[in-house]
Amino acid sequence: MNARVLDACCGGRMMWFDKKNPDALFVDVRSFARREIWRNEAGDSRSFGVEPDLQADFRKLPLDNESFSLVVFDPPHLARRNGKTGWMQTKYGSLNETWRDDLRAGFAECFRVLKTSGTLVFKWSEAEISIGEVAALAPKAPLFGQRTARLTHWLVFLK
Numbered sequence: 831m832n833a834r835v836l837d838a839c840c841g842g843r844m845m846w847f848d849k850k851n852p853d854a855l856f857v858d859v860r861s862f863a864r865r866e867i868w869r870n871e872a873g874d875s876r877s878f879g880v881e882p883d884l885q886a887d888f889r890k891l892p893l894d895n896e897s898f899s900l901v902v903f904d905p906p907h908l909a910r911r912n913g914k915t916g917w918m919q920t921k922y923g924s925l926n927e928t929w930r931d932d933l934r935a936g937f938a939e940c941f942r943v944l945k946t947s948g949t950l951v952f953k954w955s956e957a958e959i960s961i962g963e964v965a966a967l968a969p970k971a972p973l974f975g976q977r978t979a980r981l982t983h984w985l986v987f988l989k
Contacts, residue, residue, distance in 0.1 A: 838857050864879035891939045897943050907922065934967040953984055956982075
C-alpha cells in the first residue's frame with residue numbers, strides 16, 4: 831500500500847475533488863454500486879454508491895500502526911432522524927445508541943494509524959449531536975477548527 835492519506839469513512843467520496851486520488855486509501859464499512867436514490871416527476875434523478883478501496887469498520891481498522899501522514903474522519907452524524915432506507919441513510923449511514931463508544935473507538939483507531947506528527951481532519955454536523963459532545967470523545971483536543979454556515983464543523987488534530 832502506497833497511500834499516505836486515509837479516509838476512514840469515505841462514503842461516496844463527496845468532499846473529495848479527486849475521487850480516485852492515488853495518495854488516498856478510501857475505507858468504509860458499507861459497499862454498494864451506484865443506484866438511483868431519487869427521482870422527481872420530471873424524470874430527473876440522482877444516483878449514489880459507496881465503493882471503498884477497503885471495506886472495513888472505522889472502529890477496528892485492519893491497518894498497521896502509524897501508516898498515514900493524514901487521516902480524514904467523517905463518520906455518520908445522525909442517529910434519530912435518518913430512517914432505515916431513506917436518502918440520508920443511503921448517502922451518509924447512521925449512528926446507533928452506542929454512538930459515543932463507536933466514535934471514541936473511531937478516534938482511537940484514527941490516531942493509532944496516524945504517524946507521529948501526522949494530522950487528523952475531523953468533519954462533523956451538529957444536526958443532532960453537538961460538536962462539544964463529540965470532540966470530548968477524542969483522545970486529545972483539536973488544534974483549531976472552523977464552523978460552516980450549515981452546522982458543519984471541521985476540526986484539525988496533530989498527533
